[in-house]
Amino acid sequence: MKQVAMLTDRIRFNENRPQVYGTVFDWNENGELGCNIEDPETIDERRKIAGLPPYRESLQENITAIENEGGKPPPDFPDYQRAFFTWARDVGWQ
Numbered sequence: 001m002k003q004v005a006m007l008t009d010r011i012r013f014n015e016n017r018p019q020v021y022g023t024v025f026d027w028n029e030n031g032e033l034g035c036n037i038e039d040p041e042t043i044d045e046r047r048k049i050a051g052l053p054p055y056r057e058s059l060q061e062n063i064t065a066i067e068n069e070g071g072k073p074p075p076d077f078p079d080y081q082r083a084f085f086t087w088a089r090d091v092g093w094q
Contacts, residue, residue: 002048005050009035014093016085022055025062031073033063076094 005021013024018038025033037043037055044054052058074080 001050002032002052002080005012005047005052012038016086021050022058023052027077029077031077033066033073046054069082 006023009019009021009023013026013073017034020038022035022037022040025035028034029045035055047053047055047058
């Protein structure tokens with residue numbers, strides 16, 4: 001079930017739609033890592049059914065991994081977002 005949850009979210013992410021399980025983390029315009037989540041009040045219930053840890057736990061693990069690797073938010077968020085939407089359009093996601 002984990003793989004189904006991750007694939008569902010990846011497809012939704014690439015289509016610029018809110019995620020169901022919150023498995024694809026990305027930067028926002030404030031330089032914070034997170035997910036655009038559909039029905040965030042019940043995210044951990046869905047994640048538990050899918051065999052995933054709580055959202056906050058996964059988020060913190062991702063933040064820690066990025067910090068340990070020296071990752072940083074994009075310096076120019078509008079450009080970062082434009083590049084993603086250009087890619088998504090060019091490969092047929094949007």
